Amino acid sequence: MPDKPVTSSAPQPGLFRGGLPVAFAIGVGLLPSLAEAQASGEELRTAAAVRGLTVEQAQQRTPVRLRGIVTFFDESLFSRFVQDETAGIYLRDSTNMPPLTPGQLVEVEGTASPGEYAPIVVPKRVRVVGEAPLPTPKPVTYEQLASGTEDSQFVEIAGIVRSVQPLEGSQYHLIEIATGGGRLSVYARQLPVKRTEELLDSTVRVRGVCATQFNHQRQLFAIRLMVPRAEDLVIEQPALKDPFAIAARPIGSLLQFAPQESFGHRVKLAGTVIYYQPGKALFLQDGEQGVEVQTKLNEPLQVGDRVEALGFVSQAEYTPVLQDAIFRKLAAGPPIEPSRLTPDEALQGKHDCRLIQVAARLLDRALHGSEKYLILQDGDFTFQAYLKQAEGQDAFATLENSSRVSVTGVCQIEPGEWSAGENWRAKSFRVQLRSPNDVVVLQAPPWWTLKKVLWIAGALGFVALAAFSWVVVLRRQVAERTRELEIQIQERQRAERRREIEQERARVAHDLHDDLGAGLTEVNMLSSLAKSPATSAAEKSRYLDELTETAGRMVTSLDEIVWAVNPRNDTIASLASYFGAYAQRLLDLAAVTCGLDVAEDLPDHPLDPKFRQELFLAFKEALTNVVRHAGATQVWLRISVQSEQLVVVVADNGRGFNSREPKSGADGVPNMTERLKALGGECEISSDAKNGTTVRFQAPLPERLL
Numbered sequence: 001m002p003d004k005p006v007t008s009s010a011p012q013p014g015l016f017r018g019g020l021p022v023a024f025a026i027g028v029g030l031l032p033s034l035a036e037a038q039a040s041g042e043e044l045r046t047a048a049a050v051r052g053l054t055v056e057q058a059q060q061r062t063p064v065r066l067r068g069i070v071t072f073f074d075e076s077l078f079s080r081f082v083q084d085e086t087a088g089i090y091l092r093d094s095t096n097m098p099p100l101t102p103g104q105l106v107e108v109e110g111t112a113s114p115g116e117y118a119p120i121v122v123p124k125r126v127r128v129v130g131e132a133p134l135p136t137p138k139p140v141t142y143e144q145l146a147s148g149t150e151d152s153q154f155v156e157i158a159g160i161v162r163s164v165q166p167l168e169g170s171q172y173h174l175i176e177i178a179t180g181g182g183r184l185s186v187y188a189r190q191l192p193v194k195r196t197e198e199l200l201d202s203t204v205r206v207r208g209v210c211a212t213q214f215n216h217q218r219q220l221f222a223i224r225l226m227v228p229r230a231e232d233l234v235i236e237q238p239a240l241k242d243p244f245a246i247a248a249r250p251i252g253s254l255l256q257f258a259p260q261e262s263f264g265h266r267v268k269l270a271g272t273v274i275y276y277q278p279g280k281a282l283f284l285q286d287g288e289q290g291v292e293v294q295t296k297l298n299e300p301l302q303v304g305d306r307v308e309a310l311g312f313v314s315q316a317e318y319t320p321v322l323q324d325a326i327f328r329k330l331a332a333g334p335p336i337e338p339s340r341l342t343p344d345e346a347l348q349g350k351h352d353c354r355l356i357q358v359a360a361r362l363l364d365r366a367l368h369g370s371e372k373y374l375i376l377q378d379g380d381f382t383f384q385a386y387l388k389q390a391e392g393q394d395a396f397a398t399l400e401n402s403s404r405v406s407v408t409g410v411c412q413i414e415p416g417e418w419s420a421g422e423n424w425r426a427k428s429f430r431v432q433l434r435s436p437n438d439v440v441v442l443q444a445p446p447w448w449t450l451k452k453v454l455w456i457a458g459a460l461g462f463v464a465l466a467a468f469s470w471v472v473v474l475r476r477q478v479a480e481r482t483r484e485l486e487i488q489i490q491e492r493q494r495a496e497r498r499r500e501i502e503q504e505r506a507r508v509a510h511d512l513h514d515d516l517g518a519g520l521t522e523v524n525m526l527s528s529l530a531k532s533p534a535t536s537a538a539e540k541s542r543y544l545d546e547l548t549e550t551a552g553r554m555v556t557s558l559d560e561i562v563w564a565v566n567p568r569n570d571t572i573a574s575l576a577s578y579f580g581a582y583a584q585r586l587l588d589l590a591a592v593t594c595g596l597d598v599a600e601d602l603p604d605h606p607l608d609p610k611f612r613q614e615l616f617l618a619f620k621e622a623l624t625n626v627v628r629h630a631g632a633t634q635v636w637l638r639i640s641v642q643s644e645q646l647v648v649v650v651a652d653n654g655r656g657f658n659s660r661e662p663k664s665g666a667d668g669v670p671n672m673t674e675r676l677k678a679l680g681g682e683c684e685i686s687s688d689a690k691n692g693t694t695v696r697f698q699a700p701l702p703e704r705l706l
Contacts, residue, residue: 048086050112050119051152058114064121066108069132071154072209072226073100076170077187079226081152081209082108082121083135088152088209090120097126102228105130117214118151134228137207142180148220150210157225158205158236159184160264162312162324163296164196175233176324177204178264178312188227192235200326201266203237243310244268244328251289254313254320266310269293269322272336273305274355275410275434277388282327283353283410283432284309285336290353290410292316295325303434304335318413318426319352338408343381347425352413358383358431359406359442365396372396374439376407385409387433395436402445409433572602572646572701575612576639579619579648583637590627592635592652599640605701611679615648615699618675618683621668622650622695630654630693644701645681651694656687672697 043063044050050064068084080091080100091097092113100106110123137156144150145157159179167174167187173196175186186206193199208225215221227233240246248270269291271284278300282293284307293309301307311325338357346356360376360383367373372394373386385407389395399405409431416427433439576598587594626632632654640647669685672695676683681699 044112046086047082047084047089047121050089050121051087053112053114053119055114055119058112058119061111061113061122064108064110064112066121067129068106068108069134070100070102070104070106071134072102072211072228074226075099077172077226079209079211081154081211081226082106083152083154088154090115090118090152091126092120092122094123094126097123098128100126100128103131103134104128105132117148117212117218117220140210142182142184145184145210145223146182146220148212151212153210154207155210155225156205156207157184158203160312161199161202161204161239164191164199166196175199177206182223185222185224186227186233187224188230188233190230190233192230192233198239198241199235201239201243202235205234205236207232239266243326244308248308251284251286251291254291254322255315263313266312267322269309269311270330271307271309272333273301273303273307274336275432276301276303282307282309282325285354288350288354290351290355291320291322292353293322293325293327295327297326299327299329301329302332304333306330306333318349318415341411343378343383343429344425346383346411346429347381347413349413349415349424349426351411354411355408356411356431357406357408359404362399362401362403362405364401365399374399374405374407376405383429383431385431385433385439387436387438396439399439399441400445403441404443406440406442407431407433408438408440570606570608570612572605572607572641575607575615576602579616579639580637582616582620583623583635586623586627587635592627592632595634595636597636597638601641602639603641605641608702611699611702614675614679615646615697618672618697619648619650621672622697625668626650626652626654626693629657632692641701645698646701648697649694651692653692656689656691656693658687 043065045065047066047068050058050066053062066082066084066089068082068089070081071083071088072079072081075093078093080093080097081088082091083089091108091110092115094110105128107127107129108121108123109125110121113120113122135154137154138150140150140155140157142157145155157179159177161175162178162183163176165174166172171189172187173189173191175188177184177186184206186208188208191199192204193202206225206227208227211224211226212220213222213224243266246266246268248268251269251271254267254269269284269286271286271291273282274285274290275281275283278298279296280294282295282301284291284293293311295309295311307327307329309322309325309327311322313320314323315321336355338355339351340357341351343358343360345351346358358376358378360378363375363377363382365372365374368386370391371386371388373384374396376383376385386409387395412430412432413426414428414430418424580596580598583596584594623635626635630652632652634653636649636651638647638649638651669683673683676697676699679699681697684696684698685693686696687693
C-alpha cells in the first residue's frame, strides 16, 4: 500500500525552477553522464535520462528511480504520465500501481524499457508522497508535435475546434482542432460550454500531455493531447451564437485571392443538392460552380433541395472542399439539369463537382469495393462511372458491352500535372452516379460485325480441322488403350485374388491363434496344476474335469474353423446342414427341443469362407442366448433364400426380453448386428413375454467365391 499522501500547495524544492523544467536549461549536458550511468548499470534518476536511451540500451532493463508529478492518469485510455524537472515519461501498466490523479507527487521505482515508440518506465513500485502544481506547459507548434519529440510532455497549443463528439464507452469528449499545419485530437472530460455545438469554430488554448499514436514499426502517425483538468481547455475566441447568421459566400469564391479574408473559421455556402451520401458527403451546385461538402450528418435530403452548409474550407485535389460541415434545408425544389459535355470538355476542369451528362460506348463492367463501375470510351479517351450499391446487387447486370449509353452524375477531376493556359487537360475524370436511372442505353450493340464474322469463320475452320485430326488420333488411342486396359484388368484380377487369399490366410491364422491358442494355454496350465505334487486329490480331479471341458471346446472351435475354410462346404445346402447339426447338438445338451425348417429349393450358390464364418458366429450367439437366458423348451430353425437374400431365423418360446432397453455389459445383440452389417445385411429381433423371441438374419448372397 502507498504511504499516505502529504498535502502541499507549494512546489517541492528543487522540482521546478522559475516555472520551466531544468532540462530545458541544461540541454545535452545530461548525455555524457547518461552514457556512463547506463554502461555501469547504475540507477537512472531522471525522465530525461530514460528518454535518452537507445532501443538497445533500454533493452538492458536499467534500474530507474524517479520523483515527479502525475500529469495525466486514466487506465481506460491506457494513459499514465509522470513529469519530473527534466522531462515527461510514460509508465507501463502494473499491478502494483495505485490509482493516481493529476497533481500528485510520486516516487517511481522500476526499470527502463524500449516501449513501442519512445523509451518508457516499467514500474515495480509507485508511492504517493505529496501534491504539487502541474509543471508549466511548454508552448509548441504543430510541427514540433508532429516530429514526435514532445511525446509524453506537458505542452500547450492553440487552434480552432473543427468537431466535438462523445467518446464511445468513455466519459471523455473527442475534440478535433486545426492548428498550424495539421489537426490534433484532444481528449477532455469537461467542456467549457454547456452544449457541444457551442464549441465548434471556437479558438481554444489547450494544455495537456502529448500522447502519440504509432504503428508496429515504431513510426508516429497521429497525435493526441490528454487534458488533465477542466481549466486546461480555455476558449480564447468564442464562436458565433448563431453560426448560420453569417453571410453566404459564392461557391466560386472559395480559396480565391482575397487579401482581407481571414482563413481557418467556418464559412457558409448555399446551393442545390445534386448528390447526397448520408453521413459522408454532400455535393452542392450554385449556377456554374459546385463543391463537395464533407459531413457526418444523416438528415434526410433529396436531389433538388436548396440547403445552406457551414464548414471549414480546405484544399482538395483540384477544387476546394468544405470539411466537418453541418447543413440545414431551406426549401425543396426541382433537380438541376446536367450540363451535356464531351470528355474533352470535362477534362478542361471547369465542371469539377458539377452535374454533367456524357455519352460514350460501354467497354466493360467491374467491381471496386462496394462500388460497381462502368468503363466507358468516347473516341480515344476512356473514363469511368461509379455507383455505390448494396452488397449482392448489380444494377448494371443487363447492360451489354459495346452499347452506347448516356451517364449522368457528379464530375470529379483527377488533375495530374498542372500547367497554365487553355490547352491544359486533366489526367482523367470520373462520374459519380446517383442511381441506376442515371444510365440510359442510347443504342444496343450490333450483332453482326466483321470482327464477329471473322471470329466465327475462324472458329468453325479450327473446329473442323481439330475434329478430323482428333478422329485419327482417337482411333489410335482407343486401340492402344484397349490393349492397356486388358493388361491392367488381368493384373488387377491377379492382384485382387492374391489380396483376398492373403486376407483369408490372415483370418484363419487369427482364428487359430485366438481360439486354439488360448485353449492350448489353458490346457497347459491345467496339466501343470494336475501334475503338481502340491495339488490335492480333489483339486486334481477338478483340474482334470476342466481340462476335459477345455479340450472339448477346442475340438468344437477347430471343427468350426475347418468347416469355414473347407471348400466342400461352399454351398448354401452345406451351410444349412451344418447349422442344423450344430443347433441340435447344442440344444440337446440343454434339454431344449429343436425344430428344423430348411427350404427344399435352396440354390446352388457358392458362399465364401468369410461369409459363412460371420453368419455362423452370429447364429451361434443367438443359440447361446436362448440356452443362457430364454428359459425356452422349444426352438425353431428356419433357413431359406428370398430375393437373392439368405435368411436364417431362430425362434424360441422363452420368456422374451425388451430389445429397446439393453442391459449393461450385454454385448450379444450388438455383436450380431455388427456381423450382419459387415456382410451388408441386417439383424432383426422381435421379443415379448407371450410369444418368446425371434431373431432373423438376412444377408445378400456373395457375388463370387474366393
